[in-house]
Amino acid sequence: MPAQALPAQRRAPLRAKSEQRVRDILRVGREVFTERGYERATTTEIAQRLGVSEATVFTYFRGKRELCMRVIADWYDEIIAVIESGLPREAGTREQLQFVVHTHLRLFLIQGTGLCELVLSEGRKRDSSMIGEGRAAGGTGFGEAFVELQRRYTRPLMELLSRGQARGEVRRDIPLRLLRSLVFGPMEHMLWEVIIAGRQIDVDQASRDLVALLWPALQAPDAELQRLRQMRERVEAALRV
Incomplete structure (x- = not known):
């Protein structure tokens, strides 16, 4: 197998994982914004419900x-x-x-x-x-x-x-x-x-x-x-x- 094919094979699962993470953040974000409204909703709570760090949320979105x-x-x-x-x-x-x-x-x-x-x-x-x-x-x-x-x-x-x-x-x-x-x-x-x-x-x-x-x-x-x-x-x- 050519060496140059390996990076593409490694990136595909990572891309799929990132896309799934975004979907999860949006799903839980919708739940929290729906329940709390904009002012009382926090990225901390969204991260906690997902079981990830708040920094993970900020990896995909710049803020609330x-x-x-x-x-x-x-x-x-x-x-x-x-x-x-x-x-x-x-x-x-x-x-x-x-x-x-x-x-x-x-x-x-x-x-x-x-x-x-x-x-x-x-x-x-x-x-x-x-x-x-x-x-x-x-x-x-x-x-x-x-x-x-x-x-x-x-x-x-x-x-x-x-x-x-x-x-x-x-x-x-x-x-x-x-x-x-x-x-x-x-x-x-x-x-x-x-x-x-x-x-x-x-x-x-x-x-x-x-x-x-x-x-x-x-x-x-x-x-x-x-x-x-x-x-x-x-x-x-x-x-x-």
Whole structure:
């Protein structure tokens, strides 16, 4: 066996071990941030739960802020993946919006209440919404990196609304970023009611009610007329056949 092949063979197991260590730190980090919040969470506790030294955590992450950002980013990526894989592409914009709102509420409330509280509470400290686009650096010191994370997280909704404009279903006279805030704002208040007041909601009904409230504000003024015209055209075409 050539001598030069040996280092590569030795590196592969080390790389796999490092990747597994990162996954373990992120898994336990998510648990601790969910239970403690950002301020009370410590890298010391994360290391203790893993049975490693705190220095081991710092080998892979420069500090608590970077680790927390990665935990939130990974959670956001999971939600984005569910939305993008399940979005009914052939449906109209309203039906797609219904899917996005329902999925957002379901994953934030049913599968990730603790992380939801973390995201919302840190957003309040920044004087901006962490489920919309951040506006100011400060507070936890997440800064521009978090602003970009928020843009990435809200991109599926922005693309949905943009496609709706191209179809003539969503109004064009208001900037997309304001339409995005119109959707995320009420959802944030709904989430706070659950987290702070302990109010239980029916996610299915809440998402239907919210979209019924939002759609008239998002819909292009002549969209309903256009939809009726298209329906009439389809009926006339069917009758000709």
